[in-house]
Amino acid sequence: xxxxxxxxxxxxxxxxxFRRDDGxxxxxxxxLREHLAAGPDAGxxxxxxxxxxxxxxxxMIEAWTGASxxxxxxxxxxxxxxxxxxxxxxxxxxxVPGGHGVSSHGLGVxxxxxxxxxxxxxxxxxxxxxxxxGDVGHGVGLxxxxxxxxxxxxxxxxxxxxxxxxxxxxxxx
Amino acid sequence: MTHRGDRTLAVAxxxxxxxxxxxxxxxxxxxxxxxxxxxxxxxxxxxxFLAGRSYTEPxxxxxxxxxxxxxxxxxxxxxxxxxxxxxxxxxxxAGLRRLLYCGEWIxxxxxxxxxxxxxDFLGYPGAxxxxxxxxxxxxxxxxxxxxxxALMEVVGGRSVHPVNVRVGGFYRAPSAADLAPLAGQxxxxxxxxxxxxxxxxxxDFPDFTCDHELLALRQPGSYPIERGTLVSSGGLEFPAxxxxxxxxxxxxxxxxxxxxxxxxxxGSYLTGPLARYTLNSRWLPPAAAEAARExxxxxxxxxxxxxxxxxxxxxVCAVEEALRLIDGYQEPASxxxxxxxxxxxxxxxxxxPRGVLxxxxxxxxxxIVRSARIVPPTSQNQAAIQGDLRGFVQDRLDLDDERLTRxxxxxxxxxxxxxxxxxxxxxxxxxxx
Numbered sequence: 125x126x127x128x129x130x131x132x133x134x135x136x137x138x139x140x141x142f143r144r145d146d147g148x149x150x151x152x153x154x155x156l157r158e159h160l161a162a163g164p165d166a167g168x169x170x171x172x173x174x175x176x177x178x179x180x181x182x183x184m185i186e187a188w189t190g191a192s193x194x195x196x197x198x199x200x201x202x203x204x205x206x207x208x209x210x211x212x213x214x215x216x217x218x219x220v221p222g223g224h225g226v227s228s229h230g231l232g233v234x235x236x237x238x239x240x241x242x243x244x245x246x247x248x249x250x251x252x253x254x255x256x257x258g259d260v261g262h263g264v265g266l267x268x269x270x271x272x273x274x275x276x277x278x279x280x281x282x283x284x285x286x287x288x289x290x291x292x293x294x295x296x297x
Numbered sequence: 298m299t300h301r302g303d304r305t306l307a308v309a310x311x312x313x314x315x316x317x318x319x320x321x322x323x324x325x326x327x328x329x330x331x332x333x334x335x336x337x338x339x340x341x342x343x344x345x346f347l348a349g350r351s352y353t354e355p356x357x358x359x360x361x362x363x364x365x366x367x368x369x370x371x372x373x374x375x376x377x378x379x380x381x382x383x384x385x386x387x388x389x390x391a392g393l394r395r396l397l398y399c400g401e402w403i404x405x406x407x408x409x410x411x412x413x414x415x416x417d418f419l420g421y422p423g424a425x426x427x428x429x430x431x432x433x434x435x436x437x438x439x440x441x442x443x444x445x446x447a448l449m450e451v452v453g454g455r456s457v458h459p460v461n462v463r464v465g466g467f468y469r470a471p472s473a474a475d476l477a478p479l480a481g482q483x484x485x486x487x488x489x490x491x492x493x494x495x496x497x498x499x500x501d502f503p504d505f506t507c508d509h510e511l512l513a514l515r516q517p518g519s520y521p522i523e524r525g526t527l528v529s530s531g532g533l534e535f536p537a538x539x540x541x542x543x544x545x546x547x548x549x550x551x552x553x554x555x556x557x558x559x560x561x562x563x564g565s566y567l568t569g570p571l572a573r574y575t576l577n578s579r580w581l582p583p584a585a586a587e588a589a590r591e592x593x594x595x596x597x598x599x600x601x602x603x604x605x606x607x608x609x610x611x612x613v614c615a616v617e618e619a620l621r622l623i624d625g626y627q628e629p630a631s632x633x634x635x636x637x638x639x640x641x642x643x644x645x646x647x648x649x650p651r652g653v654l655x656x657x658x659x660x661x662x663x664x665i666v667r668s669a670r671i672v673p674p675t676s677q678n679q680a681a682i683q684g685d686l687r688g689f690v691q692d693r694l695d696l697d698d699e700r701l702t703r704x705x706x707x708x709x710x711x712x713x714x715x716x717x718x719x720x721x722x723x724x725x726x727x728x729x730x
Contacts, residue, residue, distance in 0.1 A: 142361035178364030178457050181424075182408065182442045235425060242428035243435060262343065 132191045133288050134173040134247075135281060136184060138198040138233065145207070145257035145270045148277075149197040150176050152253075155278040172285055181236035188240070191247035193288040195281050198233050199257040199270075207258030208269035210277055215250040251284055253277060320705060322690055329694075332687045334679055334709075344669045352378050352638050352664040353464055359656070359671065360458050365408065368401040368453065369649035370671075371462040372523050373656040376537075378464045381643025381660050382636040389629035390466040391523075396622040397452040397459065398523045398647070402615040403486070404445035404456070405650035406608040409713045410497060411438025414605050417707040418500040434496065437489050441612065444479075444486040448619060451475050466633030476623045483623070487616045491588050494609040498592035502602045505689060509565050509681045511572035514648050520580045520614050521573060523647050528576055529559070529566070537646040540655045544672060557677040565680035568652030569712065570607040571598055582621070585614035601685060601711035608650075608713075638664025649674055651713050675714045682712050 135156060141147030153174050160172060175187040179198065188194035200211070215237060233252060240246045255277065258267040266274065319335040343362055347355055355374040360367035372394060379385065386394070411434070412424040421427040428435040446456035451471055453459025461467050512533070514525030527543070528534045535543055546555040559566050574589075575597035581589060589610045598607055640662040646655045652674030659667040689708050693701055 140361060140364065142358075176455075176457060180364065180408065181412065182439050183446070183457070185439065186443055186446070235423070238425035239428055239435070242425055243432055243439075262346075 133171065133193045133285055134175055134188055134191045134195070135285065136175045136177060136187050136194060136196045138177055138179040138184070138196060140178060142262065142264055144259040144261055144263050145255070145266055146199045146260045147264075147266060148199050148255045148257070148270055148274065151266060151271075151274050152197045152278050152281060155274065156281060159278070159282060171289060179232050179236075181232075181239050184233070184236040185240045185243070185245050188247040188250065189245045193249045193251070193284065194247040195284050196233060196250070196252045197277065197281060198252065198254055199260065200254040201260065202256045205258060206256050207267060208273045209256045210273055210280075211252075211254040211256075212280070213252040213254060215246075215252065249288070253281065320686070320709065322686070322705065324690070324694060327694065329687050329691045332683050332690065334683050334686070344671055347658070347666050347669040350666050352382070352636075352658070352660050352666060355656070355658060355666065355669065356462050356464060357458075357460070360462075362671075362673075364457060365405050366401060366649045366651070366654075367458045368398050368449070368462075369647055369654045370656075371459065372398060372647045373645040373649075373654045374658075375462065375464050376524065376645030376647065377643040377656040377658050378645070378660070379636055379643065380538075380645065381641045381658055382464070382639060383641070384465060384634055384636045386466055386634055387629065389627055390470075390633070392622050392626065393452060393467060393470065393629075394462075395523045396619055396626075397449060397462070399615040399619040399622070400445045400448035400452065400456075402522065402650055403490075403612050403619075404442050404449070406612045406615075407438050407441040407445065407493075409650075410493065410605055410608055410612075411435060411441075413713070414710050415497065415500075417710060418497075418605070437492065441486055441489055441493070444482045444616075447482060448479055451479060463633055465636040466629070466631075468632060470629050470632035472628055473626055476626055480620060480623050483616055483620050487584060487613065487620070490609070490613040490616050491584065493612060494588040494592050494606065497605045497609050500605070502600060504600075505602060505685075505692075506599045507567065507571075507601055507681070507685050508599070509567040509684070510559060510562060511575050512559070512566050512568045512653060512677075513572040513576045514646065514653060515577060516580070518580060520577055520582070520585075520611075520618070521648050522615070522618070525646070525648070527646065527653065530572075530576060531559075531562070533559070537644040537655065540644060540646060540672070541657070541670070544655070544677070546672065546676070555676050556680045557672065558680060565684050566677070567681040568674050568677050570604050570611060570650075570652075571601065572652065573648060574598055574607045574610070581610070581614055582617040584617050585610050588613045601708070604711050604713070638662070651675060652677065675712075678712055678714065682709060682714065 137149030137153035139146040139149035141150045153176055157174055177183040255270060258269050321333040321335060323331040343359060346358060356371040359370040359374050362370055416423050416427045419427060449456040449459055454461035461469060511530040514521035515528045516525040526534060526536055533543060543560050544557050545560050546557050549556050578596050592606050594606060638660055640660060642659045644657050646653060654674060655672040657670040661667055686705060686708060693704055
């Protein structure tokens with residue numbers, strides 16, 4: 125039986141797999157989906173929502189409204205770049221980071237957080253894993269540097285999710 | 298000094314538009330000498346991607362060109378390939394295709410109105426600041442998008458890059474029971490949509506008129522969305538198969554997106570909400586027609602700033618149409634019609650939220666795509682946007698650079714340009730030197 129607290133964990137993969145490294149978000153989601161379906165955490169898939177978005181703020185806000193934990197995986201462009209470097213950003217209450225994720229739009233994760241804060245629709249906890257991209261041009265497949273971190277990043281996201289689920293179960297006992 | 302005769306304005310990264318680009322304006326002797334909409338993203342390679350692929354793949358591949366209007370790409374692609382294969386889809390499947398497209402119109406227009414465009418009229422730098430002061434208004438926009446996304450999930454399989462669309466129809470047709478819960482949500486959305494029209498109709502609009510030839514689809518008897526014949530305000534009328542005879546694309550040095558013009562015409566042309574409305578307002582469904590009348594729109598609208606009203610009216614239209622289609626829905630015997638490949642060329646055209654979207658595919662006898670051509674609305678509108686900006690800036694040279702730049706950015710957002718589709722957007726350079 126699924127507890128109400130458990131249902132409120134969401135992992136949001138932002139990006140477009142047809143824009144090379146912008147596909148790291150969907151790639152991590154795909155790996156998580158396989159793990160949750162077949163791995164030692166089989167069954168947890170029913171308690172964790174996996175959401176793919178193109179980064180449009182309204183969609184992200186809808187996905188994380190009411191969540192106890194939201195984990196966002198997105199690609200970012202850095203200058204100077206270090207493709208594959210992962211930045212973990214825990215967004216606390218009242219914190220609204222600036223900047224834009226890689227998106228084919230004028231709006232991104234930063235705006236989604238700002239908008240959600242203004243609307244009172246932030247999750248209890250929000251963690252953003254931002255991966256520095258090497259190439260966000262048209263084409264399929266991650267660059268080697270970004271592809272190399274997909275497995276470890278998936279593991280890191282899974283640990284965040286498992287910690288939240290464990291905490292939720294402990295609270296219900 | 299703000300009243301200089303010579304100056305340059307440069308915006309090197311326009312905000313609140315879809316994609317990346319820049320604008321450059323040069324003024325000399327008190328006259329606007331040059332306006333350039335600069336699109337600096339590398340040219341698209343999707344047409345090249347498609348060559349050598351199976352005829353079944355373009356609907357899914359081209360949907361990835363744009364996260365805002367994937368259904369438009371899927372629909373135009375399906376139509377073109379179905380024409381090449383010599384099949385047509387029966388009314389129940391055509392209705393489902395229109396229903397899915399209604400979801401995309403609601404979602405795209407609500408995003409543009411509430412997140413991108415309305416802050417301009419209300420003096421806010423963006424949607425976040427608007428939401429701090431007018432939470433209930435922004436929540437209304439999000440509610441409209443929520444209904445649209447629910448519609449696209451049920452019919453299209455998911456709201457972003459739907460996966461249920463295939464050549465010949467759908468992989469799975471929803472049951473009437475699947476659609477029934479949507480009807481309740483859409484009835485509530487109809488009120489939200491009408492409220493949206495009333496809200497935006499109260500904005501202040503600059504007195505500005507464009508005289509471009511207008512190009513849109515026409516589906517006699519209904520407002521054009523997913524199919525139709527091309528018509529223009531200059532008397533043109535032609536099928537999708539003749540699109541490339543009438544629409545000529547040309548390279549310009551400052552843009553990686555092609556510019557389009559109508560063959561044999563001197564001026565630019567415009568596609569999108571103003572064109573659709575002006576050429577088809579008589580076929581708006583009742584609530585949309587009433588909302589337009591109440592908003593003060595006549596049978597046509599040529600003020601690009603009022604495109605926000607037209608988009609709001611089109612949300613009402615799309616909600617009404619979705620309700621009508623769900624009400625009359627009968628589950629098709631099969632979710633698709635078989636489309637065996639054959640050598641040939643097919644053309645497809647539909648009304649993406651930003652305007653006419655044309656696809657053409659040439660297939661070999663085994664169904665392999667030999668060549669592909671995609672003409673998105675924003676690339677068609679680039680020349681018209683530049684032309685309007687020239688006149689707009691000329692009439693506002695008394696503004697200082699900061700205010701003029703802001704006015705130009707707002708003017709560009711009137712067209713909801715999707716540079717992601719045309720190739721990404723915007724940075725303003727105003728050169729008054």
